[in-house]
Structure formats: structure tokens, C-alpha cells
Amino acid sequence: MQDRKDQDSRTLLKRLKDILSAAGGGQDRLDQITHNIADSMRTQVCSIYLFRDAETLELSATEGLRAESVHRTRLRLGEGLVGRVARTGRFVNTGNAPSEPGFRFMPETGEEVFPSFLGVPIQRVGEKLGVLVVQSRDARQFSEDEVYGLEVVAMVLAEMTELGAFKGSQMDNLPLVHRFPQMFRGSTGQEGVSEGNVWLHEPRVVVANPVGDDPEKEQARLHAGVERLRETVDTMFAAAAMVGDGEHMEVLETYKMFAHSRSWLKRMEEDILLGLSAEAAVEKEQSSARSRLELAADPYLRDRLHDLDDLSNRLLRILTGQGVDTGAEMPANPILVARNIGPAELLEYGRKLKGVVLEEGSVGSHAAIVARALAIPLVIHAARITTEALNGDSVLVDGDQGIVHLRPEESVAAAFRDKIAMQAEAQSRYASLRDLPATGTCGETVQLYMNAGLMADLPSLEGSGAEGVGLFRTELQFLIRNHVPRRSELAALYRRVLDNAHEKPVMFRTLDIGSDKVLPYMKPQDEPNPAMGWRAIRVGLDKRGVLRMQLQALIRAAVGRPLHVMFPFVADITEYDAAYRILMQEVAREQRLGHDMPSDIRVGTMLETPSLAFAPKRFFEMCDFVSIGGNDLKQFFFAADRENERVRRRYDTLNSSFLMLLKQIVARCEDARVPLSFCGEDAGRPIEALTFAALGIRRLSMRPASIGPVKHLIRHVSITELAQVVDEALDSGMPNIRRPVTEWLARQ
Template structure:
């Protein structure tokens, strides 16, 4: 029996036979091309790209019955193939090096990969795998490499492979694919998106493990803990069969309760909101019980476009999202992205450390036209429902004041153009830098509410890049410094009568729910939609008095290890059916 750890991207437990799907990368060697054949080699490249685009469109046409978001991702892949920088750099390499198109394309991919490695953002870093997948698809078309189709599978199996392409995921049959495990991928990769949509347990980012698995081996996919067990013994099989049954019952129970209010036993109500990035997600969040959108990430509108979205483009999109959520509110965050390759059309200035560079509100203020289009689009869409504006990566009061000045200018321009909008849209600031947290009382004087982005706030407080495998273990959400800062931010907001939302991953972690409410008054928790039922379940079983006692004790401890151990033990003792790894989805009967 062998156990491998990876990243859980789709919850559940799958038990079945392994099916090794050949998705190995092609080894590309450099080959010299005579000057007289350079143009023909460039034509080979363009033909392979066009073939890849045609394959994407064919896949998209077969995707009509799948999640709406799938079509958007396929469009994004097509746009990657049309990226002028990607294509032109490859052509320049062919001309300069007199090299074959396959090798030139791998050189360009390596340059792009290095750019992505310098991005300190989970979502964007996950797109590196998508780019890699798209480019290798072109390379395979260049050399005529054929690979078996996942559609050929005609019996229930667990897919074991290096990576899965969009074409793979679209043709997979839920009745035959019990689970999936891939060597590469992250939380934002398309595999997790579609595994979740189909309810297929999946673990990605397992590293070099395919060589240790044979087709026909018995495999367990633990999409709860992020583990893959190969050739389990009988005792482990019995344990996971029970875990599988209990988890299925648990999920069914949670969805049955989505209509209930997110209220503690002593009457404290917390609004549970959804984080989204596309209009398609906005249409589906209600089934999880979301009471609105607590964070609409607008970056996707820019990353999935060849040209910058216009005011009309943004208005049209925002209007659809707001209408889909009526009568619930939608919090629209202005662009939060660094000046990396994806937006070179905004800035060509290279940055050694984008996480501390021109990103978030800094980028918007440095590019006023960019900000004005966003603000006008939001204002115009405000006629169709409840909208709130949220400024990202704020580090000073001056940034908020300047952004609000642009907001007033946007309003004035719309008035002159006789374009209607709601004048009293709430404006908020994200608290995700230590400086913003330390002066939150002054920032609160300039805004109507604050939203705490725990992902960035924690890594900036601890000076830890959680994507860097060398220091990722130091990323501790329950670090004493983090808890103290959160408690102070909550207290300042409550004293000034301003609402507080948490929109980072911590807000959607049921293990943190009890602690967060104990640290202070939290009005909203915004999270990935599928986390809402689990967080609500915890909320409805607790009292604020108990939560405050738990938080006070956590604050009395010194080390992250002590706090983590205390929180884990307390939550599992109080809510064994939700947290006890050995009992909740294992041997415990519900």
C-alpha cells in the first residue's frame, strides 16, 4: 500500500481500478532549418495553431450540456493561441535560430513560464498549467502525435494521468469516470472546475507518481484530504467504503438545509456570500444558499480578452450579474492584477516582485482611464440591482481618497451624458496589507464598509509566499499575529458602526468559522459557493458566547502549533460529524 499527497480540488471519495491515460509530454529536439525553408516552417506553426483552435471549437460545440464556465475556459484557451506575443516570439526564434517550430515554441513557453513563476497570486499562477497544456497541444499537432481518447473508456475506472486537456474533460462519462488524479495542476486548474461540476472526486498536483501505478491497480481517491492510496489493504478499503457512504449522506444533508438562515443558536445572523469570477457562476450560486456576491473578481474579463474591455463591455457584464442575483447585493472589486505578461497592453514595465509592485488599486490609479471605465460600467449597472464597489490592495488613506475622487468624476461625466445610475452606491476597501490593517480606523472614515482579503493579508503579515514550496509550511492562518490583527480590525469597524466582510479562503474554511466569530463582529463571510452549506452548518450549531471563549483561549497561546492543535481539537470535539477525520466520514454512523 502506498499513499500520495496532493491538492484536493473536488470533494468526495472514489474507489476503483486505475486507468493510466497517456498524457506524457513530447520530447522536442532542436533541428536546423535552412534559410530557404524558414517561411515554410512558420506556416507549419500557424497551421498547427489553427488546427488546435479548430479542436477547441469542436470541443466547445460538444460542451453545450456541460457547465457554462467550460465554454469560457475554452474561449480563453483559444485566446492564448491567438496571443500575438506568444506567436510572434516563436516566429522570431524560428528566424533567429533557424530552428524547427516545435523547439522554438518550447523556448517561448519557458519564457512565459518564468513570468508566471514570478506572479504571487494563486489564481494567475494556476493559469501557467493551462498555458503549458495549450502549447503542448500545438506541439503534438506539429509532430502528428496521437493519444488515446478518454471517450474510449467503457467501464468504471479512476483516471491516473499527467494532466487532462479540455477535450478530455468534455468527453468523459460520469458513469465511467469514478475519480481523477493528475501529477500537475492546482486549485484553479480546469480539472477541479469540471470534476466539481460532475461531482467526481479529484486530487491534482501529486508530482511524479504515475510511474508507481499500473492500470488495474485498486486506487482510492480521497478528495476530502487530498490523498491517493494505491493498492490499499482490506482494512483501509473497509475504512474508505464507510467514509464514502458517510460523506455522500453528509453532502446530501447539507444541501437539504440551504434554505435555512445562517444564524447562531443565540440569534447572531451572518450573511453567507459567494466569490465568483464569471457570469455563469453568478447564475448557479443560489443552489448553495448564497445571499449575494461578496466578491466578483473582474480580472477574468481582462485575462480572457485580446483587447482591454470597454466601458460598454464592462457595463453589459455587470448588468447581467446584478440581474442574475436580484434582489441580493453584488460586490464588484475593481481590477486586482499586476503588470505581468497577461496585461502587457497596460504596462510593459517588468517587475522582479509583482506582489509588491504595480497591482490592485495602485495599477488602477496609475492608469486612470482603466479605472474610469470600470467605475462607469459599475455605476451604469447599478440601475438593475444592488451593487457595491470594492477597492483592492489598499495600503493608504490617500489611495482611497484618490479612487473616490475618480468615482465622483465618473458620476459627473455620466450626468453630463445624461446616463442614469444610482448615486448612493456603497464603497469599500479591501484590508489585505499590514499597513491598511494598522490604519483601518482612518480608512473606515473614507468608506462605507471593509472586506478583509485574508489570503494576501496573511502572507504579507508573515512574509511568506504560500505558493513557494520552500516556505509554504510557514503560511499559518492561525498565527497569533494574524489573530491579533483580525481582532483589532473587527473592533475598529464595530466601534465605527461599519460592516465587515471576509472574502479570503479563511472565510470559507469551516474550521475557522467558530474562531472568526469569536474574534469580533463579522457581518459577512464570502467564499467559493460550494463551501457555503458547510459553513452554515457550523454557524447554526454554535453560540457567540462559546465562540468568544474559544477565541480568547486561542489568543492566550503563543505558537501556531499550539493554536492549530487547540482549534483542531476543539472543532472536532464540538462538531465530530463535520471534522473528525476518523469518525466523520469513516466509522461514525450518522
């Protein structure tokens, strides 16, 4: 009996394969498919519903329902039994459809005479494509074998959809898959705009033949692929074990468990017996597991989804031979599109990229830091773009607004090109200011520094007109390696940085890890609020070996030259005092060893917590310089997580309360005669930068591209006049002073 069912299933899939290979339009194929499925399953109705957009399903073909309802009957996601299947990714099987919760009667289809209903999702690795439905006049539930068989058919339909079998044309009403212009509204990771063509970081694996002609041959291919996969995982496991215990071993244990799972292999073998190819069987089980795990309440189980996804993708690449290098040629103006990407992988692409678009990521992620270093726009949280984008598609990236236009209409592209041209023209005007000081019409001068983190940044030091590096992020060299870098490697790097700075000052911030910056070889901390947890100087003081090694490298790199060391995220005077003493101990040690020393050593701190604004006067007197870390200070001042899109834009930098805090910091530093700077995204925004200068902050550090616009504005206005406007606005009790500042600027 089972052999006969397997044979029936393979016969049906063979018919579907023939339909796929035959000439004809997408609607013809769908009509033939619904007829063949209804005939094979001996039901009176078979219908296919496809997504018109992310929220709308449309009846695209039917055998048994009224023909005039095709392309007219539509449901919202979650509406009716069909919408329920699409929303949950789980089948619905009932002998009395009208009695089911959420049932929606659609009189135009004539379905009232078919009470039996079986609907299964048409989905491909988490991507919802539609719903496949069979109905019959007999009031009965469909058997487990029938449900399983229809799921196998739905899997083949999903692959046929991916292969373009049902693409719309001018002759029918089917959706034009991968053809419509699409706009994705994400978040700004790095400002800037660019136009180019899509380059997928991890091209989708395409299952060219979802139907297997020879089950024995397909099972042999599956077993060979799984064996190779197990060997790979075992090799990874053995290599990781040499490093020692840690969370990475727990991840690999899970990998190993999945790879050696007999039940996983058995389900794929059963899929092949029903007529799927080996790779289609892998994708079917991957999609089924996704549907189950995405609904799990347990976060641990949801995390396992990523492990299973990665393992399944590895197996698919083994079976199809479609590795990361697929032979496709990178376009001339590549815009990288990915779910997420690590800093080392992004650096490998280098400056050839014109922009980056990620489905995940965060404003403080490694990728965002590298994108800033490479001076390319980055948009994050662009949901589902990897599903919709194809290699070579035209794409516009607006990092200023956090918007991506995929396959844009010409009118949109023309307006976007005008914006790019205007920005390019403005930058060329700013270039003429490169060697001029940022001096206001009142004679007050502001020093403009740049932020950096890579050697690739340093050419911008001359080109932007920056007077030095106000922040050199040393953690990037730790993030892009699979092991702790050696002291000699760091010393050589820091020496090259100073060489390329050509005697301009460089403020080296010591290792700032933790929060969203976790080293690949460091066990992540399970913290409820990592931004306020074990990070930066707290890690350095607890893991003193790494801090000492980095300080030694800095001392050896700065031989005969001034060295500026800045400690991050200091919240209490005792932390600065401890870090300062460690540095002095390393200086004494280097002298005892007879090493040549820096000509001068200046030690400062990042002021990123409100607590430090109220530190004893002795703290400020101990510092050679103080740099306000604007991004962190603002998020802690307003209790608004900058990784949370709902709140991070809620509070304005020109809020009076925040400016009053800055005024207090300015006064404390002036009283202790310690130089003060402001470092962060807001320093590179001209209106904010000018306001900071009016408060008395005379050094600003920003990304190189922002120096021109900031300098241009400062040179055209009186800082002392604006200071009076700011003081009057603050004294008046206004909650926000942006309006009086912009009105004053408009009059200038």
C-alpha cells in the same frame, strides 16, 4: 566508409524492428536485442538496465555478463557509471571504467574483465526509462560514430518501451509498465474528492514505427512536415505583429529561429540516414536537447527548453496526424490530467469534469480559480503523472489531502468510496439548513456569503443558501480572452450576474491581475517577488483606461439596482482615495450622458496588507464596507508565500498573533461603524469560521460547498461563550488557541 556505417546501423535497426513485431514475451525480446547489439557493434557485452521505480535501476537483460545477475543487480539513481548516465541523461565513454569517478564494482556480473564502457540513456522526451551499455575487453574509448549509433539504438528502445514491447508478465521479473497502482502526493488546489477515469488533456504522441525502411522517403516526410511547421509559425508571427511589439513577439522570434534552424534539420536528417523514421528522429533530437538544456545554469536557456518542446510536439503531430482530438472517447466520469492548463481550455470542458490533476499549477493560478468556480477537486504538483497515466485509467482524487491514487487497489478504492459517501450524506443533511439563518444558540447571527467568478457559479447562490456574493472575481472574464473584453460585453455579463442573483447583494471586486494572474495579451513583468509587486489596484491606477472602462460597465449593468464595488489590494489610504475619485468621476460622466443610474452605490476595499490595519480612522470612515482578504493577509503577516509548499502550511490561522491583528481590525471597523467581512479559504473551514465570528466578524464569504458545514456548526453552539474562551486563551499568552477552541467544541 560512412555509407557502410549507415548501412550497418539500418541493418541493426531492421533486426530490432523484426524483434518488436515477432511474437514473444518482453524478456525474450530484451535477450534478443542485447545479443544483436553486441554482435552488430562487435563488443563482448551489451546490457540493458531499466528503472524499477523512480530511484532504482535493474539489470534486465545482458549478453556477456553472468546470466544469474539479471534482475538481481540493482543500482540507485546516480550510483556507479550506469546510475550516472541515468541521472545526468548524458553518455559515459571510457577505456578504463574502474578509474572513472563514482565507479562501482559489481562482482556478481563478472564485468571486471571488460574495462571499456559506453553507456547511453534510454529516454523519451524527458522521461528516463533506463540505460543501454556496451563493454569490451579492449581498453579503448568508443568512437564518435559508435556513440552516436548507440544513441540511435537507445532511441528505438525508448519507443519500443512506450509501445509496451518489454512489459512484464507473470513469467518474468520485468516491471509492469502502466499497470502498477501508483500514489502521487501533490498539493491541494481545490478541496473535494472524486472518483473517475483519466482523460489526458494532451495525449502523448505515440511513434508506432520508430524504424524507417526507406531513408529517402523518411527525409521527404520530414522536409514536408518542417515546411508545414514553418508556415504555421510564420502565420502566427504575422498575426502577432499586427497586435504590436511585446514579449509575445520575443517568444515567436525564438519559435521562428528554431523552426528555421538548419542545424536542427541536419541532425534529424542524419538520424534518418542511420535508420530512424522521421518522427523518431524528431523525438531523438527533442530528448537530446532536453538533456542539454535541463542542466543549463542560465534560466534563459532553460526557458528555451519549453519553446523547443512545443515546437517539436507540433512537428510530431504534423508527422503522425495525432492532434489533440485523437478520436478517443471521453469516459463517463472524466478526471482531467495535464501538465498545466489555461482557464479558457478548462472552461471548455465545463462541469462534465469530476476533477483535475496537474503536474504544475499553483493555489492561486487561473486553473485553481476555475476549478473552484466549477466546484471540482484539484490537485497540483502531482509530479510525473502525465508520464504514468493512460486514458481510461481509474483514478481517485483527494483534493482535501492533495493525493491522487492512479489504478488504485480495491481496498484503497473501497475506503475512498466510503469517504465520498460520508461527504454526500453530510451535504444532504446540510441541504435542510439552506433556508435557515446561521444563528448560534446565543441568538447571534452570522451572514454567510459565497465567492464567485463565473456565471456557472450563480446557480449555487440558491442551492447553497448563501445570502449574497461576498466576492465576484471580475478578472476571469479578462483571463479567458485573447484580447481586452469590450465595455458592452462586460456590462452584459455583469447585468446577467445581477439578474441571476435575484436582488441578493453582489460585491464586484475590480480587476485583480498581476502576481500569478497574468493576462494573455499583457506583457508579463519580470519581478523578483510578483505577489508583492505590480498587481491589482496598483495596475488599475497606472492603467486607468482599463479601470475606467470596467467601472463604466459596472455602472451601466446596475441600472435601478444597488451596486457594490470593491477595490483589491489597497495598501495605503491614498490608493483607495484615488480609486474612489475615479469611480465618482465615472458616475458623474454617466449622469452627464443621460444614462440611467444604479439605485445606490456602495464602495469598499479588500484589506489584504497589514499596513491597512493601521490606516488613519478617516480611511475606515470613507469605506462603505471592508472585506478581509484572508489568503493574502495571512501570507504577508507571516511572510510565508502561499505558493511555496515548504512554508504555506507552516503557520496556523488560529495563531494568537494573527487573531490579535483580526481583533484590532474588528475594533477599528466597529469604531468607524463600517461593516466587516472575512473572505478566503479559512472562512469556509468550520472551526476557523466560528472563531472569526467569536472575534466579532459577522459576515463570512466562502466557496458554496462550505456554507452548509459552517452553518451547521454555528447553529449548534453559542458564539458568545466561544468569544469568552477565545479572549481567555489570548489573554493567557498561548501562542496558538486551536487546542482550547477544539476542546470547547468537543464539550458542546
